[in-house]
Amino acid sequence: MASVDFVDVRKSFGAHAVIKGVNVHIDDGEFVILVGPSGCGKSTLLRMLAGLEHISGGEIRIGERAVNDVPPKDRDIAMVFQNYALYPHMSVADNMAFSLTLKGASKSEIETKVKPAAEILGLSHLLDRYPRQLSGGQRQRVAMGRAIVRDPQVFLFDEPLSNLDAKLRVSMRTEIKNLHQRLTTTTVYVTHDQIEAMTMADKIVVMQDGRIEQIGAPLELYDRPNNLFVAGFIGSPAMNMLHGRLDPADGQRFVTGDGIVLPLAPGHRGTPGTDLVYGARPEAIHLGGPIPMEVIVIEPTGFESQVLGRIGASNVTCVFRERLSVKPGERIDVSIDPAAVHLFDAGTGVRL
Amino acid sequence: MSVSAAPPPRATRASRGSFFERLSQSRNGLGLLFMLPAAVFLLCFLTYPLGLGAWLGFTDTMIGRPGVFIGLENYEYLFRDRVFWLSVFNTLFYTAIASILKFALGLWLAIILNENLPFKTFFRAVILLPWVVPTVLSALAFWWIYDSQFSIISWVLMQAGLISAPINFLGDPWNARLSVIAANVWRGIPFVAISLLAGLQTIPASLHEAAALDGATSWQRFRRITLPLLTPIIAVVMTFSVLFTFTDFQLIYVLTKGGPVNATHLMATLSFQRGIPGGALGEGAAIAVAMVPFLLAAILFSFFGLQRRKWQQGGSD
Ligand SMILES: Nc1ncnc2c1ncn2[C@@H]1O[C@H](COP(=O)(O)OP(=O)(O)O)[C@@H](O)[C@H]1O
Ligand SMILES: [Mg+2]
Numbered sequence: 001m002a003s004v005d006f007v008d009v010r011k012s013f014g015a016h017a018v019i020k021g022v023n024v025h026i027d028d029g030e031f032v033i034l035v036g037p038s039g040c041g042k043s044t045l046l047r048m049l050a051g052l053e054h055i056s057g058g059e060i061r062i063g064e065r066a067v068n069d070v071p072p073k074d075r076d077i078a079m080v081f082q083n084y085a086l087y088p089h090m091s092v093a094d095n096m097a098f099s100l101t102l103k104g105a106s107k108s109e110i111e112t113k114v115k116p117a118a119e120i121l122g123l124s125h126l127l128d129r130y131p132r133q134l135s136g137g138q139r140q141r142v143a144m145g146r147a148i149v150r151d152p153q154v155f156l157f158d159e160p161l162s163n164l165d166a167k168l169r170v171s172m173r174t175e176i177k178n179l180h181q182r183l184t185t186t187t188v189y190v191t192h193d194q195i196e197a198m199t200m201a202d203k204i205v206v207m208q209d210g211r212i213e214q215i216g217a218p219l220e221l222y223d224r225p226n227n228l229f230v231a232g233f234i235g236s237p238a239m240n241m242l243h244g245r246l247d248p249a250d251g252q253r254f255v256t257g258d259g260i261v262l263p264l265a266p267g268h269r270g271t272p273g274t275d276l277v278y279g280a281r282p283e284a285i286h287l288g289g290p291i292p293m294e295v296i297v298i299e300p301t302g303f304e305s306q307v308l309g310r311i312g313a314s315n316v317t318c319v320f321r322e323r324l325s326v327k328p329g330e331r332i333d334v335s336i337d338p339a340a341v342h343l344f345d346a347g348t349g350v351r352l
Numbered sequence: 353m354s355v356s357a358a359p360p361p362r363a364t365r366a367s368r369g370s371f372f373e374r375l376s377q378s379r380n381g382l383g384l385l386f387m388l389p390a391a392v393f394l395l396c397f398l399t400y401p402l403g404l405g406a407w408l409g410f411t412d413t414m415i416g417r418p419g420v421f422i423g424l425e426n427y428e429y430l431f432r433d434r435v436f437w438l439s440v441f442n443t444l445f446y447t448a449i450a451s452i453l454k455f456a457l458g459l460w461l462a463i464i465l466n467e468n469l470p471f472k473t474f475f476r477a478v479i480l481l482p483w484v485v486p487t488v489l490s491a492l493a494f495w496w497i498y499d500s501q502f503s504i505i506s507w508v509l510m511q512a513g514l515i516s517a518p519i520n521f522l523g524d525p526w527n528a529r530l531s532v533i534a535a536n537v538w539r540g541i542p543f544v545a546i547s548l549l550a551g552l553q554t555i556p557a558s559l560h561e562a563a564a565l566d567g568a569t570s571w572q573r574f575r576r577i578t579l580p581l582l583t584p585i586i587a588v589v590m591t592f593s594v595l596f597t598f599t600d601f602q603l604i605y606v607l608t609k610g611g612p613v614n615a616t617h618l619m620a621t622l623s624f625q626r627g628i629p630g631g632a633l634g635e636g637a638a639i640a641v642a643m644v645p646f647l648l649a650a651i652l653f654s655f656f657g658l659q660r661r662k663w664q665q666g667g668s669d
Contacts, residue, residue, distance in 0.1 A: 050561075050565060051564075051565075052561050052564070052565075071564070072561070072564040072565050073564050073565070073566075073567045073568060073569065074567075075565075077565060078565065078566075079561075079562070079565050081558050081561075081562060083556070083558060085556065085558035085559055085561065085562040087559060087562075087563075087577065088581070088663055088664075089580045089581060089661070089663040090663070091663075098563070098566050098576075099566040099567050102566060102567050102568050102572055102576075103567065130662065130663040131663075132663065132664070146562075146566075150566070
């Protein structure tokens with residue numbers, strides 16, 4: 001096991017810059033998730049760590065060792081690919097034992113390593129099968145088994161769950177997390193799915209367009225997003241964002257573009273006279289209060305009700321614990337918890 | 353099968369409908385009907401000449417004189433014929449050496465062309481040239497290259513001071529054998545290289561990446577990933593290559609006509625020489641028929657080589 005450092009890492013394909021200076025420190029044994037929209041450079045960053053892409057600038061360190069010029073086979077890293085990349089001409093057992101076979105390990109040594117790994121993953125009865133004869137979920141496990149057998153310094157996962165159906169994805173999520181708690185190997189995991197990131201990570205790295213937007217623990221990102229991008233990316237349903245300014249009279253309230261007045265906590269850091277964005281998560285909006293809202297759609301899930309409504313001209317999503325008996329088109333009154341409000345500068349997108 | 357005919361709603365309907373109506377409902381009937389043109393074509397142009405050739409082998413037909421059935425006499429004669437056995441040896445030697453060389457060089461070229469080299473498409477097109485040039489034309493070119501006085505190879509070697517007299521490429525038995533093999537290899541490489549290149553491109557890059565992360569050197573990746581995944585294609589390509597080489601005729605006929613002293617006579621060229629210029633149609637046909645067991649053996653070999661391997665079976669993607 002080892003720590004991992006990215007120091008001002010850059011990557012361009014020809015003239016096209018894809019990674020534009022990334023700095024991350026990953027502690028030994030940490031489970032870090034790189035998350036961001038498709039095409040933001042997550043896979044590229046991961047592949048640079050694995051040694052599958054050349055590093056155009058900066059330095060990547062595994063432990064104390066700079067690995068910029070170390071070929072993949074010498075980096076002691078195991079990777080689970082999105083398409084699993086199982087060797088189709090080898091049985092499950094041979095797939096898992098491949099790295100050991102290459103090193104010339106003895107049969108008994110291979111067995112003592114493959115067997116426990118297969119047991120952990122529930123693959124013991126499949127060891128003689130070929131990849132073609134397995135289901136998607138089983139293939140996914142074999143790919144993980146192949147990584148576990150290696151007992152590497154770092155595990156890499158590149159969207160390992162995106163080829164699975166929704167239900168399997170949820171259970172594999174738990175399983176991977178559980179596995180990490182058991183093995184405590186440093187893990188770097190790439191996904192575009194913020195729910196995966198929130199549920200599994202010790203630390204999340206939010207990326208956009210080759211840059212890091214914010215690094216932090218899941219709830220840290222949720223409670224204190226650094227900017228509008230992170231605020232909108234983390235959390236589902238997404239944070240409501242209303243544009244407007246501070247009330248010019250006293251500066252203690254927020255007035256939307258169409259004149260709706262919204263509450264702010266005392267001591268907020270908004271600057272009078274500039275365009276601001278008022279961010280409120282769906283669960284910060286409660287039933288009953290001074291703000292009128294027109295109901296557009298109600299989606300009861302049993303446990304809670306998600307309501308899409310309109311405050312002034314802005315669409316707003318709320319989640320209520322109460323059961324509602326209103327119909328679309330009707331008006332309800334809501335309030336917003338001022339302590340849970342986020343203020344952003346509309347021009348720079350930065351949190352105030 | 354996704355397209356399976358639904359059973360007719362009532363069993364009685366089929367017997368009542370007209371013949372054509374019943375035919376159009378029947379999978380087998382329709383299948384036979386559609387196969388008919390191809391079958392007739394094959395029968396006329398393939399089976400008939402083949403049958404005729406086999407029959408001729410049992411007769412003493414000469415050009416201009418219809419023969420009579422003489423049983424196995426032709427074969428008994430060939431069995432004692434030293435030239436025939438020499439041609440068998442030549443054919444096997446020619447096929448074995450040329451196929452091995454074509455395979456090794458073709459695979460090597462395919463791997464090079466599969467790398468990211470500059471002007472990749474250009475090289476891929478250029479490599480097809482020997483294949484698209486008509487055989488006779490390239491054979492004529494080789495004829496000049498191997499000329500006993502004007503050979504460019506001899507000239508270059510003499511200029512370099514490596515030899516003092518021109519090499520007698522086609523005049524010496526072993527020189528001639530190796531020379532025709534070289535010409536055949538030159539002509540056959542593109543087919544092997546391009547087919548194997550197509551095969552290489554079906555191997556996902558992620559397998560190589562996974563193997564590299566698992567600690568494989570580039571030789572180990574070739575040996576344990578590329579080669580096993582390429583075997584199905586190799587089996588097809590080499591079967592065809594062996595069949596083409598075994599039945600080769602044009603190159604030999606232009607370059608050496610089987611000489612010197614029959615050293616490069618293949619079974620195909622000997623069969624032609626005995627049958628047409630020599631006039632002994634029956635004997636020529638018998639030599640041609642004698643090729644069949646060898647070809648069948650090659651086909652059987654590839655049949656087992658081509659069987660789906662265990663890892664290719666079961667499941668879907
Ligand atoms: N081999 C390549 N050549 C050129 N551009 C590439 C290559 N690989 C990735 N890119 C570009 O780099 C960007 C980031 O890709 P990637 O890291 O795969 O994104 P992500 O995994 O976050 O979806 C994309 O714009 C993609 O088009
Ligand atoms: Mg990706």
